[in-house]
Amino acid sequence: MRIWLRDLRTKKGLTQEEVAERVSITRSYYTLIENNNTGRMPTVPVVKRIAAVLGFEWEKFYEDDVG
Numbered sequence: 001m002r003i004w005l006r007d008l009r010t011k012k013g014l015t016q017e018e019v020a021e022r023v024s025i026t027r028s029y030y031t032l033i034e035n036n037n038t039g040r041m042p043t044v045p046v047v048k049r050i051a052a053v054l055g056f057e058w059e060k061f062y063e064d065d066v067g
Contacts, residue, residue: 002036005061008054009034023049 009019020030025046032038033050041062042050051058 002034005034005050005054008056012054014053019050019053022053 009016016030016034017027020027023030023046029038030050033042033046041047044058047061048058051061
């Protein structure tokens with residue numbers, strides 16, 4: 001699970017649905033990303049859009065042990 005991603009989202013007061021809408025993906029896909037359960041990494045464009053919505057450097061998403 002990407003706890004740091006969930007924490008950023010909740011600190012911004014956003015639901016998974018709201019993030020997904022802003023990123024132009026489904027809520028179910030965003031949930032899989034947040035739970036680190038997609039089976040593969042999301043594409044860079046999707047990660048960049050998530051980063052823009054949640055306010056982090058997109059490269060952070062690909063770091064191994066992000067706290």
